Amino acid sequence: MVGGVAAAAHHAGKRSAENQAAEQAQDAQLADLQAQQQYAQPQYAPPPPAPAAGGTDMVAELTSLKGLLDSGVLTQAEFDAQKQKVLNAR
Structure with a gap:
């Protein structure tokens, strides 16, 4: 056992x-x-910084931001904030 x-x-x-x-x-x-x-x-990368002062750079940046808004990548509030940064960079 x-x-x-x-x-x-x-x-x-x-x-x-x-x-x-x-x-x-x-x-x-x-x-x-x-x-x-x-x-x-x-x-996710942060939005690109606003370019240095310059007419064509500003237009290109605003155009790019508008494209991101239209495609849904940016909200209206994010677009407005980035637009202000670009416009204030002059």
Whole structure:
């Protein structure tokens, strides 16, 4: 009977070690997935700074901002704020 108890304890210990190894592998996979997702997040650049004073630069910048507004990239409030920066740069 003692041999049977020892064998059962051995198998239980072996299963416990296997379960622990499987959990560690899953944790490692989860950490890798989280790291990949972190780097996959899109990065948004801030709006370009207003150009130095100059008639054609100002017109080009305002035209560009209007295009961003029309395409939905900028809200009306963002467009107005950027437009003021361009106009005040003179």
